[in-house]
Amino acid sequence: xxxxxxxxxxxxxxxxxxxxxxxxxxxxxxxxxxxxxxxxxxxxxxxxxxxxxxxxxxxxxxxxxxxxxxxxxxxxxxxxxxxxxxxxxxxxxxxxxxxxxxxxxxxxxxxxxxxxxxxxxxxxxxxxxxxxxxxxxxxxxxxxxxxxxxxxxxxxxxxxxxxxxxxxxxxxxxxxxxxxxxxxxxxxxx
Numbered sequence: 001x002x003x004x005x006x007x008x009x010x011x012x013x014x015x016x017x018x019x020x021x022x023x024x025x026x027x028x029x030x031x032x033x034x035x036x037x038x039x040x041x042x043x044x045x046x047x048x049x050x051x052x053x054x055x056x057x058x059x060x061x062x063x064x065x066x067x068x069x070x071x072x073x074x075x076x077x078x079x080x081x082x083x084x085x086x087x088x089x090x091x092x093x094x095x096x097x098x099x100x101x102x103x104x105x106x107x108x109x110x111x112x113x114x115x116x117x118x119x120x121x122x123x124x125x126x127x128x129x130x131x132x133x134x135x136x137x138x139x140x141x142x143x144x145x146x147x148x149x150x151x152x153x154x155x156x157x158x159x160x161x162x163x164x165x166x167x168x169x170x171x172x173x174x175x176x177x178x179x180x181x182x183x184x185x186x187x188x189x190x
Contacts, residue, residue, distance in 0.1 A: 027159040031079035032063035037157040038087065044068070045086040045154055046077060085158035088151060093144050100143020101136040108135025 028037060038044065038061055046054045046068065054075055056068030066082065068075045108131035172187040 027084070027156045029159060029161050031066075031082075031158070034061055034066070034085070034158055038085070042087060044157075046075075046082055047084045047086075048077065048081050049083050049160075051083070079160075082158065083160050084156050086154040087157045088154045093147050096143040096145075096147025097140045098143070100139035100141070100146070102139070104135035104137070104139020104142070105132045106135075107139070108132040111135075 028034060038058060040058050040060060042058050044056065044058060046056070046066070048054065054068065054070050056070035056075060058066065059069050059074065060067040064079050066077045066079075066085070068077070109128050112128040112131045172185075174185050176183045176185045
C-alpha cells in the first residue's frame with residue numbers, strides 16, 4: 001500500500017509540473033486599437049517617449065490620446081508621446097483555491113496512506129477521508145492567501161511603432177517518466 005501511496009503522490013506532483021502553453025497576446029502598435037485591450041477604469045503603467053513611467057487609472061481613451069488620473073492629477077498623453085502601456089490583468093482567486101485544495105487533499109490522504117496503522121485500522125478509510133477533507137480545506141485557504149498576495153506580471157498591451165521590444169525569457173518545466181526512472185526536464189529559451 002505504501003508503494004501505491006508513493007505512486008499517487010508522484011502522480012500528483014508530476015501533474016503540477018506539466019507545462020502549459022502561454023496565451024499572451026502581442027502588443028498593439030496603433031493607438032486606435034487600444035480599445036480592444038483597455039477600457040476606462042483600468043489601471044495602467046505608461047512609459048512616455050522620454051522613458052518616464054506614470055501609473056494611473058484611465059479616464060478617457062481615444063484613437064489619438066489617453067487621459068489618465070495619476071494620483072488625482074489628470075495627465076493627457078498624445079499617441080506620439082507614449083512608448084509603452086502595461087496592464088496587470090485581473091486574477092480570480094479561484095485558481096489558487098482549487099490548486100491549494102487539490103494539494104491539501106493529496107497530502108492529507110497520502111499522509112494517512114503512508115501510516116500503516118491508519119490503513120490497518122478498521123476506521124482507516126474514515127480517517128483518510130477526514131484527513132483529506134481537512135487538508136483540502138487548509139490548502140484552499142492557503143492557496144487563496146498566496147494567490148491574493150502574489151501579483152501577476154504587468155503585460156505590455158501597447159508598444160509604439162519603432163520601439164524595440166524585449167524578447168521574453170521562457171522557462172518550461174515538465175516531468176520525465178520512464179518505466180525505470182523519473183526526473184524533471186527544464187528548458188530555457190531567450
